[in-house]
Amino acid sequence: xxxxxxxxxxxPELTELVNREVEKQLGTEAEIQNYExxxxxxxxxxxGYVTAGAAARLVSxxxxxxxxxxxxxxxxxxxxxxxxxxxxxxxxYTGVPIVRIDGEMCCEAVRLGSRIGVLATLPTTLxxxxxxxxxxxxxxxxxxxxxxxxxxxxxxxxxxxxxxMLLAKAEEIAGEVDVILLCQGSMAYAEEFLQEAIxxxxxxxxxxxARELRRVLEHKGLM
Numbered sequence: 001x002x003x004x005x006x007x008x009x010x011x012p013e014l015t016e017l018v019n020r021e022v023e024k025q026l027g028t029e030a031e032i033q034n035y036e037x038x039x040x041x042x043x044x045x046x047x048g049y050v051t052a053g054a055a056a057r058l059v060s061x062x063x064x065x066x067x068x069x070x071x072x073x074x075x076x077x078x079x080x081x082x083x084x085x086x087x088x089x090x091x092x093y094t095g096v097p098i099v100r101i102d103g104e105m106c107c108e109a110v111r112l113g114s115r116i117g118v119l120a121t122l123p124t125t126l127x128x129x130x131x132x133x134x135x136x137x138x139x140x141x142x143x144x145x146x147x148x149x150x151x152x153x154x155x156x157x158x159x160x161x162x163x164x165m166l167l168a169k170a171e172e173i174a175g176e177v178d179v180i181l182l183c184q185g186s187m188a189y190a191e192e193f194l195q196e197a198i199x200x201x202x203x204x205x206x207x208x209x210a211r212e213l214r215r216v217l218e219h220k221g222l223m
Contacts, residue, residue, distance in 0.1 A: 001032045001222055003213065004065025008041040008058065012033075013159075014186045018076060018101075021210035033068060035061040044079050044124050054205040055083045066096045073098045073214055074209055078183050079125045080169050081132060092094055092111045093111040094124060101185055101209030102129060106136045110144055112201050115180020119149035119169060122149070129183040147176050150203035163190050167197055185209075 003026070005018060019032055043054045043083070058080050061189060065073045073096060075084040084100045091098035092200050094139040106129070120126040130146050137144035148168045170180055179201040184192060188204035216223045 001026065001029070001217065002033065002068070004068065004069050004073040005032060005034050006058070006061045006063075006065065006073060006077075007034065007036040007074050008044075008080060010036055010076070011186065013189065015077075018074075018185060019190055019208050020211070021206040022074070022213060024207075025210040025214040026223070029092070032064065033070065034200060035065060037061060041077060041079060042077070045122060048123075048124060049164070050080055050083060050128075054080065055086075058083050062090070062098055066094050068097055071220065071222055072096060072213055074101055074213055075099065075186050076101045076209070077121075078102045078129050078132075078185075078205070081123065081128050092143055099209060099212050099218075100132075100215060102119070102183070102205040102209075103132065104189050104212045105191065105203050105208035106132045107182065109133060109141065109181045109203050110137045110140055110177050112203070114143045115145045115147065115177045115179075117147045117149050117173045117180040118134045118183060119151065119166065119176035119180060119187070121187075122184075123150060125183045129181070136149050136215070137149035147173050149173050152156055155156045159189065162187075163193060170194055170198050170202075174200060175206075 040054045040057050044050050066100050081100050087098045151165050182204040185205045188206050191202050191204040
């Protein structure tokens with residue numbers, strides 16, 4: 001079984017975290033092939049939206065993973081998650097599902113409460129994630145009131161300093177929310193810390209993305 005994991009930006013820590021969650025669900029025998037193009041996120045950040053060129057390069061990585069024999073593809077960037085949605089039809093046609101790392105996480109946040117705090121370090125991640133939460137709320141026929149938690153200046157900083165800034169923002173909105181959602185997979189290492197600190201459910205994407213990978217592979221009869 002071969003899995004293509006697509007990043008628009010990553011660190012060794014994030015790659016290790018995602019791979020570990022995938023291996024928990026699929027077993028260590030699953031072959032993981034990582035694909036990365038940091039120019040995609042850089043272009044999206046600069047433009048403030050997903051440009052046609054950035055979307056095309058992302059889709060080309062999905063297609064490369066399919067050509068390389070992937071049984072499923074995991075998209076790890078929430079800023080371009082809606083491009084992955086648009087590529088779902090290609091995944092169905094080729095028999096190679098294209099899975100968003102954050103889709104099932106957004107569903108879980110809606111299940112856990114109607115007031116959802118959405119934390120991100122980039123506006124270009126915050127807005128697409130909010131759109132996904134709203135879509136999932138409609139599909140589940142549940143109310144969803146979203147509270148923004150944009151952490152200015154936190155992208156790419158030291159993990160300990162980031163945890164401090166993340167906690168400050170979470171405490172600021174904690175009284176207004178039932179659950180906190182961490183938009184970016186790179187924030188997942190702080191999930192347990194934050195949940196213990198504020199006493200509210202916190203969700204992050206890698207474990208949910210890995211579970212969704214397992215689900216689509218079971219549907220294909222590969223597990």
